Amino acid sequence: MDEWQNNPCFICGNQNDQGMHVHFTYLPQEHLVQAEVVVTESWQGFKGIVHGGIIAGLLDDAMWHILWNETHVVSMTADLRVRYRKPLYINTPLLVIGKLVESTRRLMRAQAFIEQNQEVMASSEGTFLPAKGLHE
Template sequence: MPDSLTQKIPQALADTHRQCFACGECNQGGLNLHFEIGEDGSASGVWQPSDVFRSYPDRIHGGVIATLMDSAIVHALFAREIAGLTAELTIRYLCRINLHDPVHVRGWVEGSRRRIYQCRAEVHQAGVLAVRATAKFMAMPAGS
């Protein structure tokens, strides 16, 4: 499988996401995430937070972490040439996420039934599993 997302997904699908808050290259106010697609089809990325994403002192806002995980799963779906919408996202925060350390995020697809995809994601920081999520994503109908 190719190493980069842009080599793996159709250009038309990539073009629909250029303004995305999480990963859009044309969204100056967004997170500016970049993902690599692994041989197993998972999407992985490293993100360096800044003070604008702070909640409590030295901590990243939990909603931002949820966005990272959601986006990683979306990119794992993109690797399968599927545009997906979040139907359900259940997150378990296991420990604090420090504001000044890089965050490693990975999302993958575990299976599907009809147009619903069962997915998972994890966030690691300093080699420690900090957050995990299970999710269901719905494939967008063609032409949406």
């Protein structure tokens, strides 16, 4: 069992009644994680459109999960850049993908993408630093 499934994270945790309960699957041969998500009206911004903060959260979490699965280092986001290419629609499946770019002792970098209808609608790159003392 993944030890990070019992956590209060808004995006991926199962101990948050208000959370999204997203489950990322690690694909080690492809060095990526992915999750399929359907965002409901609760998390919309403009009518029918997924809120930008939810998009950023999904991208951030995908990057965290690939870093954890590839390095087993607990990290925290130091820098997050998001590119919103096109609106993402609620009640339509999203595919969230995270992949490792670089990992050193001091920092890690990852990328993430959200696809809807097989088109990249949002992308991100993030820098993460080891987070000592958060999980031991």
